[in-house]
Amino acid sequence: xxxxxxxxxxxxxxxxxxxxxxxxxxxxxxxxxxxxxxxxxxxxxxxxxxxxxxxxxxxxxxxxxxxxxxxxxxx
Amino acid sequence: xxxxxxxxxxxxxxxxxxxxxxxxxxxxxxxxxxxxxxxxxxxxxxxxxxxxxxxxxxxxxxxxxxxxxxxxxxxxxxxxxxxxxxxxxxxxxxxxxxxxxxxxxxxxxxxxxxxxxxxxxxxxxxxxxxxxxxxxxxxxxxxxxxxxxxxxxxxxxxxxxxxxxxxxxxxxxxxxxxxxxxxxxxxxxxxxxxxxxxxxxxxxxxxxxxxxxxxxxxxxxxxxxxxxxxxxxxxxxxxxxxxxxxxxxxxxxxxxxxxxxxxxxxxxxxxxxxxxxxxxxxxxxxxxxxxxxxxxxxxxxxxxxxxxxxxxxxxxxxxxxxxxxxxxxxxxx
Numbered sequence: 171x172x173x174x175x176x177x178x179x180x181x182x183x184x185x186x187x188x189x190x191x192x193x194x195x196x197x198x199x200x201x202x203x204x205x206x207x208x209x210x211x212x213x214x215x216x217x218x219x220x221x222x223x224x225x226x227x228x229x230x231x232x233x234x235x236x237x238x239x240x241x242x243x244x245x
Numbered sequence: 246x247x248x249x250x251x252x253x254x255x256x257x258x259x260x261x262x263x264x265x266x267x268x269x270x271x272x273x274x275x276x277x278x279x280x281x282x283x284x285x286x287x288x289x290x291x292x293x294x295x296x297x298x299x300x301x302x303x304x305x306x307x308x309x310x311x312x313x314x315x316x317x318x319x320x321x322x323x324x325x326x327x328x329x330x331x332x333x334x335x336x337x338x339x340x341x342x343x344x345x346x347x348x349x350x351x352x353x354x355x356x357x358x359x360x361x362x363x364x365x366x367x368x369x370x371x372x373x374x375x376x377x378x379x380x381x382x383x384x385x386x387x388x389x390x391x392x393x394x395x396x397x398x399x400x401x402x403x404x405x406x407x408x409x410x411x412x413x414x415x416x417x418x419x420x421x422x423x424x425x426x427x428x429x430x431x432x433x434x435x436x437x438x439x440x441x442x443x444x445x446x447x448x449x450x451x452x453x454x455x456x457x458x459x460x461x462x463x464x465x466x467x468x469x470x471x472x473x474x475x476x477x478x479x480x481x482x483x484x485x486x487x488x489x490x491x492x493x494x495x496x497x498x499x500x501x502x503x504x505x506x507x508x509x510x511x512x513x514x515x516x517x518x519x520x521x522x523x524x525x526x527x528x529x530x531x532x533x534x535x536x537x538x539x540x541x542x543x544x545x546x547x548x549x550x551x552x553x554x555x556x557x558x559x560x561x562x563x564x565x566x567x568x569x570x571x572x573x574x575x576x577x578x
Contacts, residue, residue: 206399206457207282207510210474214514217478226457226471 284509
């Protein structure tokens with residue numbers, strides 16, 4: 171797993187947000203599209219892409235995309 | 246000895262809750278977007294006086310009429326519900342009387358949610374194999390709508406009420422294969438109606454939001470969506486694999502997968518994780534919502550209505566949810 175690749179794939183999970191808008195330092199919970207449904211989307215993405223489980227609470231505990239990347243990397 | 250599903254019918258309450266109805270109540274909420282993800286346009290909702298027991302009776306009456314079954318032939322009633330008419334007596338006993346089933350029949354309720362139909366089939370098969378009963382009326386009925394807080398738009402958009410009736414017998418169209426079952430009570434808090442039972446008998450009358458923004462009221466249905474979602478992603482793929490193995494099947498031998506119809510987004514995620522093709526995967530909940538223990542029998546009844554007739558047709562049925570509880574089985578049609 172590599173940060174830039176993760177950021178790109180993470181950005182692809184959104185339906186109504188321009189992927190260019192999302193960088194490693196993006197505070198993803200502040201995105202307009204972020205909701206309880208996007209939490210499920212990201213959980214699925216992490217499970218299918220990396221075979222790792224991330225909880226809703228963990229997604230809420232991270233601030234930036236890079237924080238999330240670091241969390242998943244340590245799993 | 247073999248046990249079969251002989252016939253299935255289902256009943257849906259008359260009144261419906263459409264997405265337009267929800268938009269009227271929650272104008273600030275993007276209902277269409279949510280509905281698109283969860284795959285539900287309307288749900289049937291039991292009226293104020295209509296109980297799960299009433300709905301089960303109606304489903305059974307439909308079964309008797311549609312498949313020319315006489316109540317006298319039934320020698321056991323299994324009723325799956327989490328919304329019994331009373332704490333006691335057993336709702337299945339009331340159902341026996343209402344349906345005119347002989348007093349020589351056995352009857353019991355069992356409390357399970359989305360895995361309930363699989364467990365019901367396993368119990369019915371056990372009764373047949375043990376020589377205890379020959380014609381088991383397996384009923385499922387749920388009125389989660391009565392447990393959901395009026396302001397809980399998330400759960401109101403997902404769940405619908407409904408009931409099903411299945412005759413499990415020594416002959417029929419689908420042979421009931423081998424079962425894989427599982428339980429993990431650590432998940433109890435993630436899908437729960439907390440107050441009203443012996444643990445918290447008093448009404449607590451507290452309404453707040455959990456850390457994810459979901460409505461949290463001790464008197465009402467609470468679901469931690471992301472935890473339930475993680476549970477299914479973790480549990481269902483191995484369940485599918487074990488169910489196939491236990492029945493001596495490979496993935497290619499399975500003609501159709503009928504999973505508990507939780508919501509479209511979850512189903513598609515599970516389908517991809519399990520590497521099941523879209524053609525072999527049943528998704529049909531637009532007009533129903535998630536009817537808990539009735540989603541699988543309703544699905545099977547609809548598949549049968551469409552008269553899919555192969556020389557050999559294997560249907561894999563998979564249930565999972567509240568408890569946590571899960572189960573899988575293969576039906577050989």
